[in-house]
Amino acid sequence: MENNKNIIPEKSGSKYDLLLKIEDIIKKEYSNTEGIVISKDGEMIYEKYFGESNENQKTHIASVTKSILxxxxxxxxDKGFMEDENQKVMDFFKEYDFIDKNEIRDKITIKDLLTMTVPYTFEEYMEPLEDFTRSEDWIRYALESIDGNGEKGKFKYSTMSAHLLSAILTKASGMSAKEFANKYLFKPMDMEEINHNDTKEFSFDTLFGEKIEGWANDPMGISAGGFGLKLSTRDMAKIGELYLNNGEYKGKRIVSEEWIDKTLKENQNGYGYMWYLIYNAPIRMYCALGDGGNMICVIPDLNTVIAMTxxxxxxxxxxxxxxxxxxxPALSN
Incomplete structure (x- = not known):
């Protein structure tokens, strides 16, 4: 059964007619879509759900989790739990006494993790996620995977970097990423808080698939940094609005404008602080992207946010x- 909820019933004109047509496109070409929300000028102009989905259903947003982190x-x-993004990663993991001398590991900063510029031993887009998630200590596995002879500063996409960030957040704040998000992000933004989750079995379904509940964690209870979070499509749209409004939500400051500026600063990699900077589109946009087609897309010049689960x-x-x-074309018409 389909949830037919198009938020444009009384309006007319080519812009809205074109938006109505995207439903057929989604069904034909993007069949795994569960929900889509489009807001413009702070107003929701389109909302649609497919299959058994609805506005309350939470979906595993895959790597969009990285952008939330x-x-x-x-x-x-902002709140002083950490000094800044230039802190050394190993300052947070002094309990790990590695035998090997790895000068690169000792130089890695929080910023290197955020910008995906840590040299790892694996080839580009060949990260051993299965071995990583099956290990007893995800932090040790990630730290040991840093290439001591590698080139610091070269882009290499990594879920392990995101998990190290989650562990650092826990070290600094005394809270899991889930708990921290509930207190400082979800609750202040009128989003439903994530219920307690205790992942004990680390199969594909519990980490990436249908069995995920809340926010998955590693064997030591650290919230998964690069995946594992479930949010609704409306929640995703709210995150987009937060960035569109430079870190404010309904007049409340959630994150500093300085952090938003740093996150979206143009660079040669087209990747900010775990947000994609899209340079090859007809208009400037930046996005949080997750496997399977999860997306938060912010288009500042059109004052528009698009969220898809x-x-x-x-x-x-x-x-x-x-x-x-x-x-x-619909929005620009």
Missing amino acids: SILIGIAI SSFMMNAKDRIGFVAEYIL
Whole structure:
């Protein structure tokens, strides 16, 4: 059964007619979509759910979790739990006494983790996630995977970097990322708090698939840094609005404008502090992206936020292309 909820019934004109047509496009070409919300000028102009989904359903947002974690790191710095993003990572993990001399590991900073510029031993896009998540100590595995002979500063996408950030947040604040988010992000933004979650079995389904509840954690109770969080499509749209409004939500300061500016600063990698900076689109946009087609897309010049949630699907069709081809013409018309 489908939830038919289009928030444009009384309006007319080519812009709104074009938006209505995206429903058919989604069904034909993006069939694993669960929900989509579009807001413009602070007003929700389109909301649609597919299959059994609805506005209250939470979906595993995959790597969009990384972008949420980036916000939490910014809040932690704002509130004095951490000095700044230039702190050395190993300052937080002094209990790990590594035998090998790895000067690169000792030089890695929080900023290197945020910008995905840590040299690891694996090849680009060949991160051994299965071995990582099956290990008893995800932190040790990640730290041991830093290449002592590597080139610090070169982009290499890594979920392990995000998990180290989650562990650092816990070390600094005394709270898990889930607890910290509930207190300083979700509750202040009128989002439902994440219930207690205690992941004990680390199979694909409990970490990435249908069995995820709340926010998955590692064997030591650290919230998974790069995946494992479930949010609703409306929640995702709220996060987009937070960034569109430079860190404020309904007049409340959630994260500093300085952190937003740093997160979205242009660079050669097209990747800010765990947000993608899209340079090859017709108009400036930045996005939080997760496997399967989960997305928060912010388009400042159009004062627009687009949020999409999707069930897991191998080789899902690119949502940035969907935005550029179908939504931008509707909004710009």
